[in-house]
Amino acid sequence: xxxxxxxxxxxxxxxxxxxxxxxxxxxxxxxxxxxxxxxxxxxxxxxxxxxxxxxxxxxxxxxxxxxxxxxxxxxxxxxxxxxxxxxxxxxxxxxxxxxxxxxxxxxxxxxxxxxxxxxxxxxxxxxxxxxxxxxxxxxxxxxxxxxxxxxxxxxxxxxxxxxxxxxxxx
Amino acid sequence: xxxxxxxxxxxxxxxxxxxxxxxxxxxxxxxxxxxxxxxxxxxxxxxxxxxxxxxxxxxxxxxxxxxxxxxxxxxxxxxxxxxxxxxxxxxxxxxxxxxxxxxxxxxxxxxxxxxxxxxxxxxxxxxxxxxxxxxxxxxxxxxxxxxxxxxxxxxxxx
Numbered sequence: 001x002x003x004x005x006x007x008x009x010x011x012x013x014x015x016x017x018x019x020x021x022x023x024x025x026x027x028x029x030x031x032x033x034x035x036x037x038x039x040x041x042x043x044x045x046x047x048x049x050x051x052x053x054x055x056x057x058x059x060x061x062x063x064x065x066x067x068x069x070x071x072x073x074x075x076x077x078x079x080x081x082x083x084x085x086x087x088x089x090x091x092x093x094x095x096x097x098x099x100x101x102x103x104x105x106x107x108x109x110x111x112x113x114x115x116x117x118x119x120x121x122x123x124x125x126x127x128x129x130x131x132x133x134x135x136x137x138x139x140x141x142x143x144x145x146x147x148x149x150x151x152x153x154x155x156x157x158x159x160x161x162x163x164x165x166x167x168x169x170x
Numbered sequence: 171x172x173x174x175x176x177x178x179x180x181x182x183x184x185x186x187x188x189x190x191x192x193x194x195x196x197x198x199x200x201x202x203x204x205x206x207x208x209x210x211x212x213x214x215x216x217x218x219x220x221x222x223x224x225x226x227x228x229x230x231x232x233x234x235x236x237x238x239x240x241x242x243x244x245x246x247x248x249x250x251x252x253x254x255x256x257x258x259x260x261x262x263x264x265x266x267x268x269x270x271x272x273x274x275x276x277x278x279x280x281x282x283x284x285x286x287x288x289x290x291x292x293x294x295x296x297x298x299x300x301x302x303x304x305x306x307x308x309x310x311x312x313x314x315x316x317x318x319x320x321x322x323x324x325x326x327x328x
Contacts, residue, residue: 011245012252015236019229027201027224034205034220065209065216128206152216153209160210160271 061123061137061150066161069122069151077120082136083155093124093155094164101125101132104139112143120147127154179306180240186299187237190250194231196277201227207274211260212267229253243307251300254293261290 024031064072073079079096081088088098099111115121121140125132137148151158159165197204205223208214214222229249236246257275264271264286273289284292 008244008248011242012248015232015242015245015249016229016252019232020225022232023225023228026198026228027220030201031217031220031224034217063216066212128202128209153206157206157210160269161212162268162270 061134061141061148063152064122064149066151066153066157068149069124069158070163072120072122072149075120077122077149078115079151080121080123080136080140081155082123082125082132087126089168091155091159091165091167093158094166096124099123099136101136101139104136108139108143115145117144118146120149121145122149122151124151124154124158127156128152130154175306175309179303179310182299182303182306183237183240183243186247186250186296186303187234189296190230190234191238192234193276194227194229194234197223197227198231204274207272210269210271210274211264212269213260213263226253237303244304247300247304247307251297251304254296254300258290258293258297261286261293265290 069077069079073095079093080099081092081096082099082101083092084100084102085098088096088100092098099107123133123137123140125136133150133152133154137150140148155165201220201223204227205219208222209216209219230253233246233249233253236242237250261273269286271286272283273286275284275289275292
């Protein structure tokens, strides 16, 4: 009886390991990106010597979690909503400013005049699966912003966590 | 096992199989969106959400397929029961922290939101179904073993 149960549990472990291995094979790039690729700040070629440790320019926006967003907000970070103006009006994270990716050519010049290049900025949009925050982050890095983060959980995660939101729908 | 008991066993097994094949298949379609649902639980660090989203649906799908084929039923039930217990623990933690999130149990890309409370009740039902299927399967195999023993004894008696 005990041997039989042991065998069943062993087979269950093999089943789960096989399923997990298959999933990893199918999604290895996504997992690698999450663990290394997009999480590792990369320095542009040619800037390897003079850069101080604290202000390393990022080649990609750094993904951050909800509690890190809250901490950065208290330390003077700027939250940027990458969604359309309509969605921003309907509801957004309290304290965020709108910089819609759809109108980026129009709004970016004014934004770059008003916001210092060395200020920490955090972009967000409609949560996981929404690429606008990442694309906007890339655009800000190209414009010269040195510390760009992306909050992938975005507005849905913030709102669902019961944190302060603003807008017409609130 | 009577005919009615046999039918009941297959009904339980097939219900569980279809639930898990469907749950796995829809999540496999959109792993990134599922990672978002996992992240909404606020339990794991950033990258681990992707690891779970990349692997869990395949385990669900595989376990469901084994049940569907009536192959390695008890190992599949252990896997499904174990996963359901983990889901229940996560949902209880969500309820205790007062988070208002969609459970992400099935279609991560859309569909109706299911609250943690409703999902927890559903998981209790699934656990009951797992226990029933295990019990019925055990009865089935015990009866078969007894029949074989009796058959052998009858042959020896001749």
